[in-house]
Amino acid sequence: MVLELIAFNIESCRLIEQAGGGRIELCANPVEGGTTVSYGMLKAAREAVNIPVFPIIRPRGGDFLYNSEEYTIMQQDVRLCREIGMDGVVIGLLDRFGKVDKARTARLVELAYPMEVTFHRAFDHVSEPLAALEDVIQCGCVRILTSGGADTALQGLPSLQQLVGSADDRIIILPGSGIRSGNIRQLAEATGLQEFHSSARTILKSGMAYVNGNMTERLETYTVDPEEVRACIKAMNR
Template sequence: MDYLLEICAFNLPSAMIAQQAGADRIELCASPEEGGVTPSPGVIRLAREKLRIALYPIIRPRGGDFLYSEEEFRVMLRDIEYCKQVGCNGVVIGMLSPDGSVDQARCARLVETAYPLGVTFHRAFDWAANPFEALETIIQMGCERILTSGQRPTADEGAGLIDQLVREADDRIVIMPGSGVRSANIVALAEKTGASEFHTSARLWQASSMEYVNACMKEAQDMVMAGEEEIRKIKERLLSLES
C-alpha cells in the first residue's frame, strides 16, 4: 500500500517546512484557535507560487459550527472560485443541516463550483448525526476523501469507527484519519484502520523573536508552526510500512 501524508499548515512558513520534510499535500488554513478558517487570498496565492506539492485551502468562513447562512455560503463560493483562479489542486469543505445531516444541496454546489479541483470533506463529518448516512451522501456528491477522527476527539479514540468507514467506503472514497496523529501512533493507526492517507498539523509553539516585550500586555506572542522533525518521523514510519 502507498501511504500519503497531508499536513495542516496554519501559515505559509509551516507549509514550506512541511514540503521540505516530505509531506505529500498541504491543507492550508488560518486561525488554529478556531480550528482552521479560510486563509487570505495573499497567503493562498503565495503558497501556490512557492509549493510544488498539492495545495488544498480550507473553505470555512468562520469558526464554530458548520451551519452556514446564505451570505456565508456565497462567501464560500467566491473563495472556491479564487482557489481555481490561482491554480490550487483542491479545496476542503463541509456543511451540515440543523438535524446533523450533510447539507447535500449546498455542498454539491460547492463541489460543482470547484470542478475540476479535488474536494475533501472536512471534520464537519465528525459532527454528523449518522456517519454511515453521511458517508453515502458525501460519496454521491463527488468528494474524493473525508477527513475524520472517527467522531471522537482524536483518531486514536475513533479508530474503531474509522476502520468501519474504510471498509464501508470500499475504495469509493478515501477515509483520512486526522486529529492527534503523531509519529508515536502513526503505525498503530495504519494497522488499526486500514487507512492509506493521514492528516496532522505536527504543530509546535514557536516563541516570538521580538526583543522588546510589553510585560503589561500579559499575552503570549508565540505562534503555531509545523514541526519539521515530527513530519519527517511520520513520513519515515509510513514509508517503512510500504517496504
C-alpha cells in the first residue's frame, strides 16, 4: 500500500522519506490549496529524496478554468518537470460547465510522458463525476485524487465507493482530504484501495527572535509530522 504525502518545503520532503512515505506531492502556497513550486525548489526536491516526487502543475489558486497564457505556463512547467527527472505531475483542468477539459488535459499527459499524471481535486468540482471519470481515463491519467466531491474523504465515502466500482481497475482512485491515522484504516476497508493521500500536516513556529508586534501577519510555516506519517502507514497496513 502507498501513502502519498504533501510537501511544501525541502525539509518536509526529507521527513516524508525518512518516515516511510511512498510518494510526494510537491506544492507551494498551502493557503490556496497548492500551486507550482519554483524551478529551484523542483531541482532541490529531486536531489533531496529518492522516492517518487509529483509536483502540482497549477499556476494560481482559485478555480480550474485556465486562460491561454496560464495553459502555456502549465505546458512549460510540465516540460521542466520531465527534464529535471520528476516521476510524475499532478494536474486538473475544467471547462466553465464543470466538465473535464479533455483536449488540454490529454495534451499535458502527452507532454508529460514518460512521467505519470495524476488528475487532482479539480475532480471534486465536476458536474457529473462518473462522466468525468471516463474523460480522465480517456485522457491517459494514471490516477485521480479525490474526496468523492465532499469536504473530506470520509464524508465522500459513498461517492468514492461508486467511483471505485465504475473505475474497475482502469485507473487508480486516490482518496484525499482529511485522511489521518485515525480513519485511514476505515477508508481502506470500505474501499479496498491501495493508495491514500494525506498532508499529515503540522505547523512549525517561526525561529525569529524578533517579531514586529504591530504586524498581524503570521510567520508560521506548514510542515509534516513524521510521527503521524508513521502512524498512518501502520494503520493502513494493519
